[in-house]
Every structure is written in C-alpha cells, then in structure tokens.
Amino acid sequence: MTGPRVTIKIPAELRLFLPADRRTEVLGLTTDGSSSLGHVVESLGIPLTEVGALAVDGRDVPTGHVPAAGEVVEVRTVCRPQAVPGAPLRFLLDVHLGTLARRLRLLGVDAAYESEDIGDPALAALSAEERRVLLSRDRGLLRRRELWAGGYVYSDRPEEQLHDVLGRFEPVLAPWTRCVACNGPLRDADKESVRDRLADGTSRTYDVFAECTGCGGVYWRGAHHTRLSAVVEQALRDHGEGRPPAAG
Template sequence: MAGCVDVRAYAELNDFLAAESRDLAVRRAFRPHQTVKDVIEAMGIPHTEIDLILVNGEPVDFAHRPRDGDRIAVYPAFETLDIPPVARLRPAPLREPRFVADVNLGRLARLLRLLGFDVTWASDAEDETLAFVSREQERFLLTRDRGLLKRRAITHGLFVHADRPFDQTVEVVRRLDLGGQLAPFTRCLRCNGPLVAAPKAEVIDRLEPLTARYYDEFGRCTECGQIYWPGSHHPQLQSIVKAIGAEL
C-alpha cells in the first residue's frame, strides 16, 4: 500500500459517485503502480468525462503518480475555473462531430440523425466493436455504460445521463455545443445514409395521396432509398430545436 489521497469531484462528475461521496473530499487508498487516472476511474468516473486534474493545486496528466497525502481535484469539460490558464486533458475536438451510439441508444441515434448528425448504430454491436469504430473512424462514443468509457483506447466519449431519448438529444447537443451545426433532413433516420433531392415525378408512386397532393419537395436516402419530405417529423424537430435554444 502506497498511501491515501483525498479526491474531490466537481459539477456533474458527482453523478458518477455514490450519494454519500458527492460534493466532498473522499479519502482513497492507492498502490504504488497506480496513476491518478486509475484512482479516479476506480471511483466510477470515466476518463473521457474529465477535462482537468489538479494535484495540490497543480495541473497534471492522467499518467501522474500520486503521493501519500495528495489532494486531488477533478473537473469536467467546460468547467469555469478561477485559476491561470492550464493544459486541459481532453484531446482536441474532432474536426467533424460524428458519433457511434451503443446498443441501448438507438432512439437517440435516430434523433441526432434528424438534426443532421452522422451517427452509426447497430442493435448487435459488441463493446469491442464500438471502441474500434470510435477510435478508427474518429467518432464520439455515446453510451450509458461507464465501464465502456474507461477503455484506454477510447479518447472521445460521452456518458449520456438523461433517460428519455428527447432529453438525451438535448443533452448531447448542449454539452458538445453543437447548436450551430444543425442540418435537419440531411441524414436518413433509418440507416444514416446522406439524403439527396428527389424529383416528385420519381417518387410519386411511393407516396400516400395526401402527401403527394400537398408536398412538392422530397429527399431520398442514397443508401436505402427511404423517402422524406418537409412535413415528415417536423413537429418533433421543432420541439428539439426549441429545447436546445438554437435556430434553423
């Protein structure tokens, strides 16, 4: 046994802790080989949720080895700190916000596609596959599985706190500040393929009578052929945009 440290988590990182450990310094034992990343993740906080670690008031990286009696403060992304500028732990933001969602977030994937985001999802994807896709295709991994986010290979990940798909969608867009990048009706909700304009004459035989009567602009998925038009899913889209506080 190397000793003990006091660890304090801030803001939403407390959601990963037991009720009795929130918003206070928690005494944690550690072994000589353990890093601050090991100590913090043992408490239940995935490294992908952490933006800054201070040890005795000084910023450190995940590989830092603590000493007996150290005071460790852990902060999430976008936390406002009244200290001089410091190097943050999160990797540089991905150039293009793309996602891979775990098997339990299929409805979230669908709603993010409605907003125009590139989201891969499969109902039978294994954890190893999700981690591989996230790393190799440079996609944010969206999950409610803390253990999955603790995998060393995953650098861009987001633990989704909300339970309802609508709330999950608003949470993801707000936390990653994506309100200015919405592009509705550019992605297929079914398969994630890009949409292209489709002349009415080419799709009219696939339309319901009222749709054919009242709409003239249509989109077609380049992958599965699904047809979309401005009125489809419009109320749902408007509700999400309003909750986000964005404009189209």
C-alpha cells in the same frame, strides 16, 4: 492496502459515478503506490471521458501521474463546450440511444448508431477506427482503452439527452439534411423519380420530396412534420447552428 494515502476532491456533477456510500465532496483514499492517477479515478467509477483536468496540490497533472502520500487531488469536469480533436465532429451511439440518434440526424448531425448489441470491444474499436465520439450511458464502455473519444449521456429522457449533447459538443446543425433511418445525406428528388416508392395517397397529396443517397428512403412533409419541426425549432432556439467546422 498499505500504500500512500491521498485526498481526492470530487465535484458535484461527477459524484453520481461514485458508490452510494461514498458520494461526498472529499474522499480519503489509500492507493497502491504504483497506479496512475487516471487509474485511481476510474477505480472510483468515474470515466475519464467526464474528467476535464486533474490537479494535484493546485497544479495540473497528466492522468499518468502517480499519486504520492499526502497529495490533494482535484478532479475537474470537462469544459463546455468541449473541444474534440480533429474534424469533422461525428458521433457513434450505442444500442440504447436510438431515439437520440434519430433526433441528432434530424438536425443534420452525423450520428452513427448500432441497432444491435455488437459488444463493447467492437463499439470502442469502431469509435477509434472512424474517429467518432462514442455516446453511451454505459460507464464500463466509456472506460475502454481503445476508445477514441466519448461522452456519458446523463439523462434517460431523449429531450434532455439531446439538449445535453448539443450543449456539450456544439455540433453544427443543418436540419432536414440527413436520413433519420440510416444517417445518409438527403438530396432533393422530383416526384417521378420516387413515385414507385410512394403509396397512392402520398403521391396524390404531396409534391416536394427528398431522397436518401444511402438507403434510398423517401421523405416528405407528412403527418409527423409538425412534431418534428417542434424538435428542430427548439434545438435551434437553444443552440443556434453550433460551432463552425474546424479547419484541417
């Protein structure tokens, strides 16, 4: 390639996306002279969902800027908490993030989840159709043009994933209000209305129940409640109730 040569500065947080032999703070790069700066950054492996701003010679530029010879490009990370256009804040998680989806739902966060691999084009289209922030560890998926909004999940550990997502997007938390199985809202239910869906031991032992308005699942404070309460309490300590919903 014999196009303009530019200098690109990459912050430490984004260098994991670079090829192993190019993970340095400053890169010299020869461009084709016609591709946008957004395309150049993505060609390095960095999804634009993880880029907060681009600056050239100290001034902010749009992703459509075409780099010229000698320019110094600074790639900046997203601001935290990250503002997402529109309301309410909702998420879509890919097939590999089932545990994270269930924990977000436990906290009352609207988190749609595809338990089967429907393919990258369909996931990105669903994100756009339902205006959901797509969460994924698939860099290629987050580079799809039809995507409405997205975020890379940096850790492969559910505890760290949850902490990262809550800190980055600050969703409003409303624990125990959403079905962890299907994402539907929960409502209080009296024992008689759900008795036919309970095992005999559960019916004899518990009196307080909730019911999913979507799938009809029944919830009570059973053997797993202590473990789940620990997840909820930790999230509330670290992140409070999150930001209030945006107006409009």
